[in-house]
Amino acid sequence: MEFFEASLPFVLPIAYAFAMIAVFMTLCAYAVLAERKVSGWIQGRIGPNRTRIPIIGHIPILGNFLTGLGIFQPAADGLKFLFKEEITPGHVKVGYYYLAPLIALAPALTTMAVLPFGRYVDAEGIAQPLILANIDLGMLFILAVSSLSVYGIVLGGWASNSKYPFMGGIRASAQMISYELAMGLSLLPVFMWAASPGSEYGMSLFGVVQAQQGPWLALWQPLSALIFLISLFAETNRLPFDMAESETDLVGGFHTEYGSFKFGIFFVAEYAHVIMGSGIFVLLFLGGWNFLPWYADPWSDGLIGTLLSVGWFMAKVFFMIFFFIWIRWTLPRFRYDQVMSLGWKILLPLAVGNLVFNALIIALYDHFTR
Amino acid sequence: MAKTKVIERKPLTFAEKTFIPQIVGGLKTTFGAMLKKPITLQYPEERPKIPDHYRGVPTLVKDPNGREKCVSCQLCEFVCPPKAIRIIPGEIDAEEDPDRAHVEKAPKEFDINMLRCIYCGLCEEVCPEEAIFLQDIFSTSGYSREEMINNKEKLYELGGTLPDQHYKWDKKKDAEEKGNPHH
Numbered sequence: 001m002e003f004f005e006a007s008l009p010f011v012l013p014i015a016y017a018f019a020m021i022a023v024f025m026t027l028c029a030y031a032v033l034a035e036r037k038v039s040g041w042i043q044g045r046i047g048p049n050r051t052r053i054p055i056i057g058h059i060p061i062l063g064n065f066l067t068g069l070g071i072f073q074p075a076a077d078g079l080k081f082l083f084k085e086e087i088t089p090g091h092v093k094v095g096y097y098y099l100a101p102l103i104a105l106a107p108a109l110t111t112m113a114v115l116p117f118g119r120y121v122d123a124e125g126i127a128q129p130l131i132l133a134n135i136d137l138g139m140l141f142i143l144a145v146s147s148l149s150v151y152g153i154v155l156g157g158w159a160s161n162s163k164y165p166f167m168g169g170i171r172a173s174a175q176m177i178s179y180e181l182a183m184g185l186s187l188l189p190v191f192m193w194a195a196s197p198g199s200e201y202g203m204s205l206f207g208v209v210q211a212q213q214g215p216w217l218a219l220w221q222p223l224s225a226l227i228f229l230i231s232l233f234a235e236t237n238r239l240p241f242d243m244a245e246s247e248t249d250l251v252g253g254f255h256t257e258y259g260s261f262k263f264g265i266f267f268v269a270e271y272a273h274v275i276m277g278s279g280i281f282v283l284l285f286l287g288g289w290n291f292l293p294w295y296a297d298p299w300s301d302g303l304i305g306t307l308l309s310v311g312w313f314m315a316k317v318f319f320m321i322f323f324f325i326w327i328r329w330t331l332p333r334f335r336y337d338q339v340m341s342l343g344w345k346i347l348l349p350l351a352v353g354n355l356v357f358n359a360l361i362i363a364l365y366d367h368f369t370r
Numbered sequence: 371m372a373k374t375k376v377i378e379r380k381p382l383t384f385a386e387k388t389f390i391p392q393i394v395g396g397l398k399t400t401f402g403a404m405l406k407k408p409i410t411l412q413y414p415e416e417r418p419k420i421p422d423h424y425r426g427v428p429t430l431v432k433d434p435n436g437r438e439k440c441v442s443c444q445l446c447e448f449v450c451p452p453k454a455i456r457i458i459p460g461e462i463d464a465e466e467d468p469d470r471a472h473v474e475k476a477p478k479e480f481d482i483n484m485l486r487c488i489y490c491g492l493c494e495e496v497c498p499e500e501a502i503f504l505q506d507i508f509s510t511s512g513y514s515r516e517e518m519i520n521n522k523e524k525l526y527e528l529g530g531t532l533p534d535q536h537y538k539w540d541k542k543k544d545a546e547e548k549g550n551p552h553h
Contacts, residue, residue: 041404046412330396
C-alpha cells in the first residue's frame, strides 16, 4: 500500500498521458470518418455506411443507425492498414524511409502535452487548467515542436528516392517556411493583449483563454485570426494548401512510395495536425472553453462543471475540424507560385503591419491612461 | 468584318480583392449542397429504374402459351458482330408438341457468350420470330469463363415471357378450323 502511494506521483502522469493518447488517437480515427462522411454529404453521396461489427451492430434500431452513420468504419480502416502487405520498394533509403512517418506523427502527439482542454476549480476557488504539462511558454513550445513535423514530410520525400515524392517534400518545406513566419507574427498581437506585463499566466495558453472572458480574440483581433487560420491550413497541409500531396500533379506527393501501416501513420499524422491546429485556434481565438463572448463561465465549480467545460471546448474543436473539411470542398488547390506569393507578399506584410498597429495602440493606450 | 464589342470591366472593389466574400459565398454553396438529399442509390438493395427498350443482357423469350419462339434460323448467329452467339439447331420433340413438330425447328443448343457480347441489339433487330430480346439486366458476373456463357436454360430463365402481339399458332389454329384461302 505504501509502495502504491509512493509510486503515485510517477505512475499518475504516465497514466494520464496514455489516457490522453488513447482519446487523441480515437479522435484522429473519427476525424478520418468525419472527413469521409462530410465529403460524401457535400458531394451528394452518403459516405461509409456498411461496416457493421457483431453484437452492437445487430441491436435492432440502434445498430442500423450506428452502421448508417459509419461509426464502425474507423476500425475497418485501421485494420486494413495493419493487414495490408508491407511493401518496401527496392530503391528507398531504408532507415530514413521507416523513420519519416514516425517523425511526422511525433510532433502532433508531443504538442498535445501542453494543450489545455478544460478547466477545474481547485480547493481555493481558483480556476486551473486541465492539461498534461502547464508550462509558461505553451504557445512557443507548440510553434517550435509542430514545425518539426515538416521533417517527416521532407524525409519521406527524400528517402523515397523517386521524383514525385521528392518534389512534394520540397514544396512542403518551402510552404512550411513561408507560412511559419506569418503564423508567428500573427500571434504576437494576441499575446501582447492577453499576456500583458505582470500577468500571472505568462505566455501560457491557459492565460490566453482566461483573457477571453469578455470578447473572444476572433472578434477583437480578426486580422490576426484570419492570418493565423490561413497559415494553419498551410501548416497542416490541408487543401487549398496541400502542396505536399497534390494528388493530381504529384500522384500522392511525399507518401507516394508508402503503403500499409507506414502510410497509415502519415494519414493519422495529418489528422492529428488538423485536430491540434483546431484546438490551438479554438484556444487562441474562439475563447477555449468560455461559453459565449461576455458570458464566459456558466459552468458550476464541481465535476459536472469541469466536464461541461471540456465538452464545450471539444464542441468548438469539432466545429473547427468540420470547417477544415468544409473548406477542402469549397476552394480549389493553389498553384505553387500562388502559395508562395500569398505567403510572402500578402500574409507576411499584413502580419507585420498588424503587429505594428497593435503595438502602437497599446503604446497610446498606456500613454494616455497612466 | 466582325464587329467587336468591348465590354468594360469594372475594377474590383476592395472586398472583392480580398476574395473573402467570394470564399464565404463558396462556403454557403457547399453547405447548401450538404443539406440536399444524397443522389446515391444504395446499389444492391436499391436498383435504378431501367427505361423501356434498354439494351441489357440478351435473353430468349417464350410465347404466352409457354412455347419456345426461337426456330433456330440462326440469323442472329449470322448477324452477331462479335460472334457471341452459337446455335445448334434441333428437332421439336414430336411427342411433346405434335402440332409444331416437323413444322418448325427449335434450337438444341443456344449459347450466348457474355464475354463477347457487345450489347448492340442486332440479334433482337434481326430476329423474325421476336424470340430474342435485350432486357433490363445490366450486370452479370461469374468466377470462370465457362460461367459467363449463357446456355439455353439460362437464357429462357432470364427471358421469361413477354406479351406477344402475334399469337402465330393461334392464327394457324383459327385458319385450320374456319378455313382460310392462304392455308
